[in-house]
Amino acid sequence: MREINLGLIGFGTVGQGMVRILLNNLDLIGAKANIRFRLKAIADLDIETDRGIPLSDVRLTSDAKELIYDPEIDILVELIGGLEPARTYILEAIGQKKNIITANKALLAVHGKEIFEAAAQNGVRVAFEASVAGAIPIVRALRDGLVGDRISAVYGIINGTANYMLSEMTERDCAFQEALRMAQDKGYAEADPCLDVEGIDSAHKLVLLILLAFGRQVSLDQIYVEGISGISPLDINFAKELGYRVKLLAIAKGDERVLEARVHPTMVPASSLLATVGGVYNAIFVRGQATGSSMFYGRGAGMMPTGAAVVADLVEVALDLGSGRRKMLVPEFSNLSINDMAQTVTPYYLRFSAADRPGVLSKISGILGDHDISIAKVIQHGRQVGGAVPLVMMTHEARESNMLAALELIDLLPVVWGKTVFIRVEENFE
Amino acid sequence: MREINLGLIGFGTVGQGMVRILLNNLDLIGAKANIRFRLKAIADLDIETDRGIPLSDVRLTSDAKELIYDPEIDILVELIGGLEPARTYILEAIGQKKNIITANKALLAVHGKEIFEAAAQNGVRVAFEASVAGAIPIVRALRDGLVGDRISAVYGIINGTANYMLSEMTERDCAFQEALRMAQDKGYAEADPCLDVEGIDSAHKLVLLILLAFGRQVSLDQIYVEGISGISPLDINFAKELGYRVKLLAIAKGDERVLEARVHPTMVPASSLLATVGGVYNAIFVRGQATGSSMFYGRGAGMMPTGAAVVADLVEVALDLGSGRRKMLVPEFSNLSINDMAQTVTPYYLRFSAADRPGVLSKISGILGDHDISIAKVIQHGRQVGGAVPLVMMTHEARESNMLAALELIDLLPVVWGKTVFIRVEENFE
Numbered sequence: 001m002r003e004i005n006l007g008l009i010g011f012g013t014v015g016q017g018m019v020r021i022l023l024n025n026l027d028l029i030g031a032k033a034n035i036r037f038r039l040k041a042i043a044d045l046d047i048e049t050d051r052g053i054p055l056s057d058v059r060l061t062s063d064a065k066e067l068i069y070d071p072e073i074d075i076l077v078e079l080i081g082g083l084e085p086a087r088t089y090i091l092e093a094i095g096q097k098k099n100i101i102t103a104n105k106a107l108l109a110v111h112g113k114e115i116f117e118a119a120a121q122n123g124v125r126v127a128f129e130a131s132v133a134g135a136i137p138i139v140r141a142l143r144d145g146l147v148g149d150r151i152s153a154v155y156g157i158i159n160g161t162a163n164y165m166l167s168e169m170t171e172r173d174c175a176f177q178e179a180l181r182m183a184q185d186k187g188y189a190e191a192d193p194c195l196d197v198e199g200i201d202s203a204h205k206l207v208l209l210i211l212l213a214f215g216r217q218v219s220l221d222q223i224y225v226e227g228i229s230g231i232s233p234l235d236i237n238f239a240k241e242l243g244y245r246v247k248l249l250a251i252a253k254g255d256e257r258v259l260e261a262r263v264h265p266t267m268v269p270a271s272s273l274l275a276t277v278g279g280v281y282n283a284i285f286v287r288g289q290a291t292g293s294s295m296f297y298g299r300g301a302g303m304m305p306t307g308a309a310v311v312a313d314l315v316e317v318a319l320d321l322g323s324g325r326r327k328m329l330v331p332e333f334s335n336l337s338i339n340d341m342a343q344t345v346t347p348y349y350l351r352f353s354a355a356d357r358p359g360v361l362s363k364i365s366g367i368l369g370d371h372d373i374s375i376a377k378v379i380q381h382g383r384q385v386g387g388a389v390p391l392v393m394m395t396h397e398a399r400e401s402n403m404l405a406a407l408e409l410i411d412l413l414p415v416v417w418g419k420t421v422f423i424r425v426e427e428n429f430e
Numbered sequence: 431m432r433e434i435n436l437g438l439i440g441f442g443t444v445g446q447g448m449v450r451i452l453l454n455n456l457d458l459i460g461a462k463a464n465i466r467f468r469l470k471a472i473a474d475l476d477i478e479t480d481r482g483i484p485l486s487d488v489r490l491t492s493d494a495k496e497l498i499y500d501p502e503i504d505i506l507v508e509l510i511g512g513l514e515p516a517r518t519y520i521l522e523a524i525g526q527k528k529n530i531i532t533a534n535k536a537l538l539a540v541h542g543k544e545i546f547e548a549a550a551q552n553g554v555r556v557a558f559e560a561s562v563a564g565a566i567p568i569v570r571a572l573r574d575g576l577v578g579d580r581i582s583a584v585y586g587i588i589n590g591t592a593n594y595m596l597s598e599m600t601e602r603d604c605a606f607q608e609a610l611r612m613a614q615d616k617g618y619a620e621a622d623p624c625l626d627v628e629g630i631d632s633a634h635k636l637v638l639l640i641l642l643a644f645g646r647q648v649s650l651d652q653i654y655v656e657g658i659s660g661i662s663p664l665d666i667n668f669a670k671e672l673g674y675r676v677k678l679l680a681i682a683k684g685d686e687r688v689l690e691a692r693v694h695p696t697m698v699p700a701s702s703l704l705a706t707v708g709g710v711y712n713a714i715f716v717r718g719q720a721t722g723s724s725m726f727y728g729r730g731a732g733m734m735p736t737g738a739a740v741v742a743d744l745v746e747v748a749l750d751l752g753s754g755r756r757k758m759l760v761p762e763f764s765n766l767s768i769n770d771m772a773q774t775v776t777p778y779y780l781r782f783s784a785a786d787r788p789g790v791l792s793k794i795s796g797i798l799g800d801h802d803i804s805i806a807k808v809i810q811h812g813r814q815v816g817g818a819v820p821l822v823m824m825t826h827e828a829r830e831s832n833m834l835a836a837l838e839l840i841d842l843l844p845v846v847w848g849k850t851v852f853i854r855v856e857e858n859f860e
Binding site (some may be wrong): 021033129138144148150272292297299303308309314323 | 447452459462566567571574577645649703721723725727763
């Protein structure tokens with residue numbers, strides 16, 4: 001059996017998961033892949049805390065460089081997260097011809113181009129299954145399973161915290177702040193939940209999904225990002241009444257020329273598979289020209305699920321090590337231009353806070369009509385919210401620029417008493 | 431760009447799908463994998479029919495041996511289906527050191543051991559992504575994505591025809607025969623639908639799922655197989671009323687010692703993801719120790735989806751060709767013993783055709799109690815069906831041997847007027 005020496009930088013949650021799985025399943029992995037992994041060293045700022053894992057043969061150090069410059073280490077696993085010093089460590093290790101495994105989506109979203117190019121120049125791999133959707137092997141699905149197909153759309157529920165919060169708001173009719181507190185109590189949300197609830201973490205992962213599905217390295221600022229902090233129970237309940245659920249979706253849609261890349265709260269039909277993805281689970285719905293609709297569902301985070309994804313990369317990279325195998329180094333294979341968000345076309349959910357007076361509907365619908373926006377459905381229950389009456393509309397497909405222009409005018413109407421809420425809709429999950 | 435020569439045996443539906451995708455996406459595959467596939471020859475008994483595919487450079491022959499003994503062909507794709515002559519062709523081609531790609535689940539279920547051993551001896555690959563669940567990359571998910579994990583259960587909706595029929599019976603309240611006619615009209619079911627509706631096709635695929643997930647080569651006769659032809663709209667409606675859906679599931683559950691392997695109609699909670707898998711779609715729900723619950727969903731059959739799975743295997747095998755890469759040749763990595771079906775423990779749905787008389791419930795529940803079977807729920811609506819009244823029960827977990835013994839006694843009761851219907855239940859899809 002071949003022995004492969006590993007180094008691990010970052011002995012936090014995911015690092016512990018990886019080590020536990022390696023220790024528990026050493027024989028299983030040996031039987032499947034004829035590989036024996038030897039964890040040679042772990043670097044972490046905290047080498048004092050007892051993680052409850054027996055590590056008799058493993059060198060613990062607070063100096064990552066010891067691992068980077070250890071010639072015996074074949075594969076280096078980076079699990080410290082964040083941009084620096086992770087970027088520097090990885091680039092130095094690549095320079096030392098080490099294969100890299102990382103769960104660092106933020107780093108790859110920002111510095112991916114630099115890192116992948118360095119890896120190509122040095123003939124090593126950078127594997128990142130654990131960076132997107134935890135245990136779901138979505139990197140392999142897009143890269144290998146769908147390699148022969150042209151992908152036309154990817155819709156991801158790829159932030160478990162946001163999905164947990166929206167699920168709780170839907171099931172328990174609670175407000176955003178309460179859902180956030182619950183997520184924090186359960187350990188799903190950080191003290192600063194901004195990355196999760198503002199959609200930034202989803203955008204990081206969308207950069208990687210786009211690279212895999214569309215062969216295009218986009219930068220973060222090319223992705224439209226809107227979080228869920230503006231979603232109220234009122235809108236979730238109207239969505240339910242209309243037969244929808246509100247999900248934070250990371251969306252990429254491409255044709256031959258143009259790619260849409262956006263993260264925002266989205267209404268999806270309650271009968272669609274994505275609507276049934278509850279709690280902290282993740283799912284990625286993929287549409288391909290030949291394969292049609294596929295969906296990949298599972299745990300998007302956590303010690304053991306993400307640790308298992310790291311181990312999958314370990315095996316893959318180890319099997320390639322020392323072989324002359326032609327690698328697919330996540331090449332860019334397209335040159336799609338990125339759609340301007342203002343040009344996006346979707347149906348919209350609109351909630352106006354309108355005075356309960358005759359003529360209001362006519363004024364609002366008149367402005368919408370002037371902007372080429374036609375109304376599919378109207379709900380008005382007469383429920384009073386702060387003196388105003390919520391007037392809810394579903395539109396047919398409309399252009400974002402038209403919608404923004406119309407809402408600007410509508411919000412200036414004296415009979416409209418607050419900023420109009422709008423949520424984009426995606427319908428087609430056949 | 432490397433050129434790889436292909437031969438295709440079997441130019442039917444899937445073969446045409448594969449060729450169309452190769453022709454349409456030649457540049458895409460080249461850009462992703464730096465490979466140019468050249469389809470050198472196609473063998474089919476019918477080389478006259480125009481399939482509407484331009485094949486100027488491709489030799490058409492009715493003699494498969496021409497391809498098998500063509501030294502220029504690197505990879506041979508077998509898409510004729512059935513046991514013979516497919517087995518002979520594949521073994522001869524392996525003897526000629528050709529890598530094999532096949533969608534032939536029946537062949538691999540029956541002769542897999544022989545074929546995989548021949549491949550190992552000759553140092554070639556037998557790739558079979560297209561054999562299970564069409565476009566869903568479940569072979570890769572189990573073999574690669576979950577390689578580090580111990581799988582504890584696999585539940586597959588892996589026959590699209592049966593799932594379509596059960597979906598129609600559920601949504602339109604129609605009988606088995608009508609659903610079958612609809613499936614035949616739509617081209618989903620063969621003139622002889624036995625393989626699909628009797629669960630045999632699902633069992634073929636389950637053999638492969640078990641090999642991948644549990645590392646155990648089982649034979650077909652080790653799998654308990656029961657089809658859906660006994661399912662009536664009455665039971666589907668009672669299932670609905672109880673909060674369940676009826677699905678044809680292929681189930682494998684393993685612990686450290688024993689493996690359950692069975693295909694049968696199964697009641698699953700209506701709120702579970704598997705229950706929402708409708709029409710001809712397939713899905714495989716996987717439970718792993720580290721990864722928890724995952725599900726893989728997509729098109730399980732059809733020209734283009736299955737063709738895309740063949741192309742994925744082409745790329746994988748081509749990338750390995752000529753490299754010294756250590757392959758995972760679908761090794762058997764466990765020696766689990768196969769559970770006797772009589773020892774299986776599940777909750778049961780029972781429908782008795784009972785006389786509408788006092789004391790019937792007491793007699794039936796007495797016999798159940800004598801066999802260690804406790805009742806969770808009873809429904810009796812007094813609807814008359816052929817003079818008898820359907821009496822429906824959900825039991826707690828019970829052993830199959832006990833259940834069969836109890837039902838044998840119950841069906842002998844003078845107040846029970848027909849054979850009792852039972853459907854096994856699976857509850858735990860968290």
